[in-house]
Amino acid sequence: MFYGIDLGSRSVKLVIMDHNSVQRSDIFETVQFYRQYGQSTPEGLVVDFKAVGMGANRDVVATGYGRNTINIVGATVIAELKAHTVGAIWQTGLSNFTVLDLGGQDSKVIKVRNGKMVDFATNDKCAASTGRYLENMATVLGISLEELSSYRENPVELSATCAIFGESELIGRIVEGYSVPELAAGVNYTIFKRIKPMLTALKSETVIFTGGVALGPAIAQIIESELGLQVIVPKYPQLNGAIGCAVHGREKRG
Amino acid sequence: MARIGMTTTVPVEIILAAGHIPVDLNNIFINDKEATRLVEVAEDAGYPRNICGWIKGLYSVVVDRGDIDMVLAVTQGDCSNTHALMETLELVGIETIPFAYPFDRDYDILKLQMDKLITALGTDWDSVMAVKKRLDQVRGKVAELDRLTWQENTVGGFHNHLYQVSCSDFNGDVDAFEQDVNQFIMQAQSATEYTEDLRLGFIGVPPIVNDLYDHFEKMGARVVFNEVQRQFAMPYHVDDLVEQYRRYTYPYGVFRRIEDIKEEIEKRNLDGIVHYVQSFCFRQIEDMIFREKLDIPVLTIEGDKPGKLDARTKLRMDSFLEMLR
Numbered sequence A: 001m002f003y004g005i006d007l008g009s010r011s012v013k014l015v016i017m018d019h020n021s022v023q024r025s026d027i028f029e030t031v032q033f034y035r036q037y038g039q040s041t042p043e044g045l046v047v048d049f050k051a052v053g054m055g056a057n058r059d060v061v062a063t064g065y066g067r068n069t070i071n072i073v074g075a076t077v078i079a080e081l082k083a084h085t086v087g088a089i090w091q092t093g094l095s096n097f098t099v100l101d102l103g104g105q106d107s108k109v110i111k112v113r114n115g116k117m118v119d120f121a122t123n124d125k126c127a128a129s130t131g132r133y134l135e136n137m138a139t140v141l142g143i144s145l146e147e148l149s150s151y152r153e154n155p156v157e158l159s160a161t162c163a164i165f166g167e168s169e170l171i172g173r174i175v176e177g178y179s180v181p182e183l184a185a186g187v188n189y190t191i192f193k194r195i196k197p198m199l200t201a202l203k204s205e206t207v208i209f210t211g212g213v214a215l216g217p218a219i220a221q222i223i224e225s226e227l228g229l230q231v232i233v234p235k236y237p238q239l240n241g242a243i244g245c246a247v248h249g250r251e252k253r254g
Numbered sequence B: 001m002a003r004i005g006m007t008t009t010v011p012v013e014i015i016l017a018a019g020h021i022p023v024d025l026n027n028i029f030i031n032d033k034e035a036t037r038l039v040e041v042a043e044d045a046g047y048p049r050n051i052c053g054w055i056k057g058l059y060s061v062v063v064d065r066g067d068i069d070m071v072l073a074v075t076q077g078d079c080s081n082t083h084a085l086m087e088t089l090e091l092v093g094i095e096t097i098p099f100a101y102p103f104d105r106d107y108d109i110l111k112l113q114m115d116k117l118i119t120a121l122g123t124d125w126d127s128v129m130a131v132k133k134r135l136d137q138v139r140g141k142v143a144e145l146d147r148l149t150w151q152e153n154t155v156g157g158f159h160n161h162l163y164q165v166s167c168s169d170f171n172g173d174v175d176a177f178e179q180d181v182n183q184f185i186m187q188a189q190s191a192t193e194y195t196e197d198l199r200l201g202f203i204g205v206p207p208i209v210n211d212l213y214d215h216f217e218k219m220g221a222r223v224v225f226n227e228v229q230r231q232f233a234m235p236y237h238v239d240d241l242v243e244q245y246r247r248y249t250y251p252y253g254v255f256r257r258i259e260d261i262k263e264e265i266e267k268r269n270l271d272g273i274v275h276y277v278q279s280f281c282f283r284q285i286e287d288m289i290f291r292e293k294l295d296i297p298v299l300t301i302e303g304d305k306p307g308k309l310d311a312r313t314k315l316r317m318d319s320f321l322e323m324l325r
Helices: A030-037 A080-092 A131-141 A163-175 A180-201 A218-227 A240-253 B012-017 B025-031 B035-045 B053-065 B081-091 B107-121 B125-152 B157-168 B174-189 B212-218 B227-232 B241-247 B254-268 B283-293 B311-324
Strands: A002-007 A011-017 A022-029 A038-041 A044-047 A060-064 A097-102 A107-113 A116-122 A206-210 A230-232 B003-006 B021-024 B070-076 B095-100 B198-204 B221-226 B272-278 B298-303
Touching: A002 A080, A002 A240, A011 A030, A011 A240, A022 A030, A030 A038, A060 A080, A060 A240, A080 A097, A080 A107, A080 A116, A080 A206, A080 A240, A080 B311, A097 A180, A097 A240, A107 A180, A116 B311, A131 A163, A131 A180, A163 A180, A180 A218, A206 A218, A218 A230, B003 B012, B003 B053, B012 B021, B012 B107, B012 B125, B021 B025, B021 B157, B025 B035, B025 B053, B025 B157, B035 B053, B053 B081, B070 B081, B081 B095, B095 B107, B107 B241, B125 B157, B125 B174, B125 B221, B125 B241, B157 B174, B157 B198, B157 B212, B157 B221, B157 B227, B198 B227, B198 B254, B212 B221, B212 B311, B221 B227, B221 B254, B227 B254, B254 B283, B272 B283, B272 B311, B283 B298, B298 B311
Parallel strands: A002 A060, A097 A206, A206 A230, B003 B021, B003 B070, B070 B095, B198 B221, B198 B272, B272 B298
Antiparallel strands: A002 A011, A011 A022, A038 A044, A097 A107, A107 A116
């Protein structure tokens, strides 16, 4: 068995894989995970992998917030963008594409050619194109994240250079009388506008869309229609980084 | 003998020839143990949050530290925020002298600017040229230190940065600085060679964060080219002082800088370029030109306040090295 763990800013993703498929997966809320299974020691973070049902530490490959920032005792740590590249290749079988990963507080765009990362971009110091932004906006609109992520017709214009001011701007639009579908579509378009320059700079014919934000259909459809690109949401969009870790472990062990 | 603050590199020969002490305000700011607080001092005074951290640091060095007699401010060729910096300094009673690099590198206009500075500080061309001769000896030694970095591989990225960046004001004391350089070179000549597998070039303004070079070296890469810092050290070997400041690439258009960078990429056998941009700086726009014109992987990193690299930037640096490997 091969064990992958992706310590994200909002959630921790675990996968257990055999040579061909994902056997088990879990998603924990980050703070809860650290509280329940983690223990900080002078050597680094000790995770009770047994308690979460994984193998010995030496079989675990981990990724997360900076290779030097996380230090899981005994585990192999790989760079986050590498994990996402490997995960996307394994999930799709492709070798030329652009990964778009929209996670809890990060957006990443990775250009892959012949199975290797050749360029990448990440969001600037702002969460306005991430899952956290969508969660806040869904709360303001009083709808679920799933519902929010289904609208794309007749978007209202929102500028959203800031995730926080975006909320008050949205409230202003609500007061002006726009419908929830129009407002939600506007929110999804702001995400598109933030990632469009990165996707254009690191363009491929095929975009592999991962991260929690890829679970809803609207943003993928907007990218397809606005940029004329093929968007593939793999089977496990949220687990892509963790899968990349497990696959890396498998390749290393041979 | 006055202490004359400079907002960036200016013809320092003129300040020294006039018998004054040049003080690069950037160096004072970034080496201050309370650099973060200096930024806050400017914000408390009314500088907006979404303005470059350097300009705020420069303001506070003058206003808060209080041992600068006069400020020589570069009003063209550096940063247009300098205009408001001059005005806010004037507001609190600090005397300022403007200096402008002509955008088109016009020889006569540049010479006129230098003439005016010579008059303003009360010196003459003969004294200025005598100082130039003296400084050229020191600059030659710093150029050797740079060579030891990329050719002999015995100097790390940080010291390469530090000694070259210090050539804007020679730390206010040319003789003491030269001795320091001598001593460093002596150590470097017998130092163990670096054996990193990736060689990087650093382009853009000097970083506001203090652990960038160390982090790269920890990750098995080394900066062997510091573009703007090397320009501050003026390794041109020309006799004409006006021509020297025309060759200096930093204050003029970006395309001459790109020619210089391309030459050094070849010469120093670089694997990748790190383009540092300061938050809220107009030079962030120029990033797209570098990406278009440089045929080598480019990582753009952004810094805002003084201090350490943040986790996200480290993640991006690590991934870049991974990509180059």
